[in-house]
Amino acid sequence: MDITTRTVAVVGGTSGIGLDLARRFRDAGSTVVVGGRRTDLFDGLRAEGLGTVEVDVADGGSVGRARDAVLEAYPDLDTVVTTAGIGFPEDLRDPGHFADAERTIDVNVLGTIRVVDAFTPHLLARGSGTIVTVSSGIGFLPFPLMASYAASKAAVHSYSEALRAQLAGTGVDVAELVPPAVATTMGDSNPHALPLDAFGAEVMDLLAQEPTPREVLVQGVRMHRWAERDGTYDELVAQRSAALAMLPGRA
Template identity: 65%
Template sequence: MQLRTRTALLVGGTSGIGLGLARRLAAAGTTVVVAGRRTTAVDGLESVTLDVTDPDSVRDARDRVLLAHPDLDLVVTMSGVMLPEDLRDPAHLAAAETTVSVNLLGTIRTLTAFVPHLVERGGGDIVTVSSGIAFLPFPLMPTYGASKAGVHAYTEALRAQLAGTGVEVTELVPPAVATAGQEKVNPAALPLEDYLDEIWDLLTQNPTPPEILVRAVHQHRWAEKDGTYAELVARRSQALNTLPGRA
């Protein structure tokens, strides 16, 4: 994938991996627009307010972005939330509904808004973001894993449906990356700049792999094939002891 001199929209690009990638794209000469619910903290990048849980907000942002940038040819969907849930407590449903609305439906809403533009222009790139947890559940965050597994399946179907249109579809599959406090709770979280270095090298390959898998996520992606799935899920289940009354 060519990542220089593009026109890119990063939905969920106002923090974390998204903001880091946005800055790298801008440094490479790409025109970058970042979108999110809060955009005031984004220095030096064009921004647009977009709430992926609100269909009207998605459509309004699309119209504004395409009016200003009719040559938009790269759309990255990064929005996501990670919420712990106690499945013994019915109150967890609120967290589950929020997670699905942001992670899965937010991705679908965004792509539904921008796919027609990319198809009409006869080419471009879409990058979705799932997670290593899509392939190896983290029981403390059950709906997060389910929503990201849904993003993976949706991405596979989107790639098949867009075959022959000139629009390429790539899935970014992050492991734990040291953003948003992850480094405080997970000492194995990959430093952000190291992660960005690795995905940049993979994204710029020609042809670009359909899944962007850094070394640290291979154990998640291939756990079933490697025969380590049950052991790793059991190990990750120890985090359930952090729930009230479980220690």
């Protein structure tokens, strides 16, 4: 895609990967509006030249109101990036984990669907545009300590594939961004996390390709994406299972 001329909504863009991509689209010349719950950050974001809109992806009414506000202010919107996401360590031996599992699925899976559903009619009506969903390398190579997060990102991958098939021929493209561990608030405890700046630069280079890749795979996530194909899946899952020792009573 031409990243210099887009009108982009980054939903879940007040921090982390979303904010980094929003700034990079802006720096490339695109018009960008950032959506999120943290309204206390909005003045600073607007001072950077980013539009803002309040949105909670776990609330369908909030998503609808945000959509209406965005399209009123940015009627030429042609790109929607769904970066909102959460994840928690879970002890699956303890049924008390269910509250975190439910919240994770609501934000990561249903939140993605709510945002896509809200903006797809607009993109279809204009006959062109791009939806960028965000899954994770963990969706392809599970991290057993974060079971529901991994399941949610596998679901986003599958949903993205179906969405792409259903929108084929409409002019609306679907690109799936597949991050590895990135040094954000969620991934900063991982010593192997990719620096956010390096990740964002590589992502934008990939997005700028023509045609835009169906899956946006930085070099650092390919070992996750292709583990089954490469015959390394079982070994890598076993290595990642060592993190279960962090759970109470598992050392």
